[in-house]
Amino acid sequence: MTMTTAIEVRGLRKDFPVREKGILGPRTLKRAVDGLDLDIPRGRVTGLLGLNGAGKTTTIKILATLLRPSAGTVRIDGLDAVADARAVRRRINLIAGGERMVYTRMTGRENLWYFGQLYDVPKADLRRRTGELLDLVGLSGAADTMVERYSRGMTQRLAIARGLVNRPDYLLLDEPTLGLDAPIARDLRRVVADLAAHDGTGVLLTSHYLAEVEELCGHVYVISAGRHLAQGSPAELKAATGSHRTVRLTVTDPTERTRAAADAFGATRETLPDGGELITLRHPGDMAGPLTAAVFEAGGSIGGLEIAEASLEDAILTLAERGEAGLAGPGSGRPDATTIRPGAATAPPEAATAPPGAGTAPSEAAAAGVKGGTP
Numbered sequence: 001m002t003m004t005t006a007i008e009v010r011g012l013r014k015d016f017p018v019r020e021k022g023i024l025g026p027r028t029l030k031r032a033v034d035g036l037d038l039d040i041p042r043g044r045v046t047g048l049l050g051l052n053g054a055g056k057t058t059t060i061k062i063l064a065t066l067l068r069p070s071a072g073t074v075r076i077d078g079l080d081a082v083a084d085a086r087a088v089r090r091r092i093n094l095i096a097g098g099e100r101m102v103y104t105r106m107t108g109r110e111n112l113w114y115f116g117q118l119y120d121v122p123k124a125d126l127r128r129r130t131g132e133l134l135d136l137v138g139l140s141g142a143a144d145t146m147v148e149r150y151s152r153g154m155t156q157r158l159a160i161a162r163g164l165v166n167r168p169d170y171l172l173l174d175e176p177t178l179g180l181d182a183p184i185a186r187d188l189r190r191v192v193a194d195l196a197a198h199d200g201t202g203v204l205l206t207s208h209y210l211a212e213v214e215e216l217c218g219h220v221y222v223i224s225a226g227r228h229l230a231q232g233s234p235a236e237l238k239a240a241t242g243s244h245r246t247v248r249l250t251v252t253d254p255t256e257r258t259r260a261a262a263d264a265f266g267a268t269r270e271t272l273p274d275g276g277e278l279i280t281l282r283h284p285g286d287m288a289g290p291l292t293a294a295v296f297e298a299g300g301s302i303g304g305l306e307i308a309e310a311s312l313e314d315a316i317l318t319l320a321e322r323g324e325a326g327l328a329g330p331g332s333g334r335p336d337a338t339t340i341r342p343g344a345a346t347a348p349p350e351a352a353t354a355p356p357g358a359g360t361a362p363s364e365a366a367a368a369g370v371k372g373g374t375p
């Protein structure tokens with residue numbers, strides 16, 4: 001086994017037992033994750049995208065040691081997520097939007113103190129860390145208020161601070177900005193980008209907000225029905241799906257020469273009410289410079305230039321539509337990444353979590369991010 005500083009997922013599979021027709025119906029298995037390979041290195045935000053039910057949350061819960069894989073392996077800096085779960089939990093943390101992962105009958109400060117102790121953060125360090133984190137998420141003023149008196153946004157900000165309390169090497173973010181006000185969501189994105197760029201944190205992000213994915217992620221995996229569909233940088237995914245950026249160039253004094261220059265690029269032309277001409281070019285590459293230069297060299301005066309980027313959303317929708325066609329993304333170097341490795345270890349498919357609010361002291365699993373509740 002080679003020791004690498006990354007989360008390495010190989011042949012991951014998760015089957016949930018389900019009953020088809022009520023509680024007495026026959027038990028079948030629902031395959032939520034079907035042979036995934038993922039690499040989540042330090043110092044990068046890696047995206048995990050897919051439509052509803054693609055298996056993103058299940059995958060993240062397995063990486064967070066909250067669920068056991070049915071087959072395949074998850075190694076975190078060489079440690080096995082099942083066999084070495086305790087050591088793994090010290091290196092990771094999870095922030096899941098829309099899930100309360102803090103205790104409502106404690107203050108914000110007490111929550112951070114409590115979770116920090118679960119992670120064995122040394123007390124002297126924890127006092128400073130708690131203050132820093134409350135500051136970071138803008139809760140210093142409410143630090144000693146019971147969380148049950150917090151607004152939803154405040155509770156979620158506290159959950160973000162909780163996710164950072166152990167300075168995780170790897171941060172798992174499942175829809176972290178869900179329901180957050182725009183300024184807070186923006187602050188969180190800034191914190192995440194900074195953690196990856198400056199602290200070398202490895203981040204795995206799922207988000208339905210694709211502008212967020214595009215802003216943060218250096219590499220994105222697209223999955224569907226638990227299987228690999230494509231991977232690459234947002235730009236590569238857009239290029240692979242033929243998602244085009246749009247260049248709109250206004251020429252104030254169009255002539256035959258400027259028209260010929262535009263036509264040579266395959267652009268469309270439209271006469272404007274003021275006699276000018278709007279040249280529109282949709283192309284996957286960056287054509288704004290060459291097109292502008294050509295029109296200018298043809299003697300045209302440029303009245304305006306507008307570039308509309310292709311959206312990652314278009315690319316993901318195209319990929320999802322291609323779905324089972326078995327597309328392998330750019331750089332994947334293989335036609336199909338869904339093969340399950342033979343001989344992969346199997347483990348019972350039950351959840352490894354204690355139910356939240358079960359009346360007992362929160363377990364270590366809670367520290368790794370079980371849906372919280374009132375203890």
Ligand SMILES: Nc1ncnc2c1ncn2[C@@H]1O[C@H](COP(=O)(O)OP(=O)(O)OP(=O)(O)O)[C@@H](O)[C@H]1O
Nearest residue numbers: 016018030032050051052053054055056057058059
């Ligand atoms: N405990 C469970 N028992 C049975 N089936 C489950 C269980 N948890 C998830 N599933 C199923 O597994 C599949 C993947 O679910 P998962 O929540 O991982 O998807 P997701 O990509 O996170 O979806 P979303 O974007 O809607 O959150 C879905 O079909 C879901 O219904």
